[in-house]
Amino acid sequence: MRFNFVFREVLIGLRRNITMTIAMILTTAISLGLLGTGLLAVHTIDDTEELYGDRLEVVVSMTLDASTRDQDCSQSICAGLRDELRSSPLVQSVNFENQQQAYARFQRLFQGQTLAGLARPQGLPASLRVKLVDPNQVGALRALLQGKVGVSRITDQRDVVERLFSFLRTIRDVVFTLAIIEVVAAALLISNMVQLSAFNRRTEVGVMRLVGATRWYTQLPFLLEAAVTGVLGTALAVGSLLVGKAMFLDSAITNGFGDGVIPIVQYSDILSISPWLFLLGIGIASVTGYVTLRLYVRL
């Protein structure tokens, strides 16, 4: 195998179809960039779920009446509920929050906002904050507390966070769909480029066949041409993801959701998906190139 010869042929091919080559690199870059974004979104969703999974509780709000009368959960209504919860196999732990503590939490959450000034401790309900053994068993907990005296409302905090997750999942789905469309576009462009390249080089290919070059030798320059554009496209995609993180993503997450609400995408996350992107980029290019040569080009 004469590598420098094959290498030279590849360069000539890429230069001859320069506009096509650029189009292909860009399409590959966009498709793999979107795919990478999708993968990172999945990663972020997993991280976020993990981040909140431990903290989320089911809040059993007491009626205002019971809240005002009982500030330390020592009276029969509250204590009875607490004991019942503690003895339930569904429950991992129960903590009581009285009106003063609820007020403090409220002030912390709405710090600097008008709402904070309007609230009074007497207006906020005391609550039993329940951590479940299995967070999915909220239904069973609701059934357990159904109709009990002193309970005004049961709130699963996961329902609130679920909105954030569903937002992230929508982003992920949109990005994946775009990525798939772009991958198809990239594959079609590669197929076109290989056909164009083979047409441009029909005399060379004819001479190669005539003097007894093997099929492998004749096809290799075309396949490498496709693979090189695949590599360049992927490199551009990974580079864009890194630059995108540094320049836009970090500040967008911090400004949009506040510090620590959504875990920031790390450089190592991008680097850990990039080998797969490269594999995919080269794979798509080579497979498409090979199939095109088999189906459309007589070598």
Next chain:
Amino acid sequence: MIRLENVSKSYRTSTRPALDRVSVDVGKGEFVFLIGPSGSGKSTFLRLLLREDVPTKGDVFVSDWNVAKLPRRRVPRLRQRVGCVFQDFRLLQNKSVGENVAFALEVIGKPAGTVRKVVPEVLELVGLEGKAHRMPRELSGGEQQRVAVARAFVNRPLVLLADEPTGNLDPDTSQDIMLLLERINRTGTTVMMATHDHSIVDSMRRRVVELDLGRVIRDETRGVYGVGR
């Protein structure tokens, strides 16, 4: 070296076979003219030898290869031992003379050292020494055909096939190309040349195989183009 046994070739698009029960036996080192009017089957004959096509019936042998039954992956081996030149030269216009000849060796994986050594030798053999760096368009038709011959011969084939190699050349230049083919023939390479050129066939007095409507109608050891033609 070349043997066709009862070979027929039909194309679906034609009612008449391109070759009809053709049997020809060519020995090693022979020089054979393949003559006949257009459509007589000369090109089909050469295509079968190169395995560009397979016969509908019969067997084609080149050296030890049963060409028609050769598996696809072995075809390159055959073509490495069968050189070929055409009326239209088929040179690569973006490569120099030297690169055109070297290309034939590079694509079959010959080492760079061999290429550097052999290409100047063969250019000298065809009379193009000192023109390795010229581009094909800077050369005359005769010179371009010499490059094509050099490319076909650079890998020292057992057989050299020539399909109307003088068809685009004036008589003097044609004579030069014929001298070159003779010189190559003297190295032991079997040469088979399809041609319409009366004067060349008549002046060389080599073996003549004449085809008409796909059949061999004449096979003479020291023939001329044809009486009364």
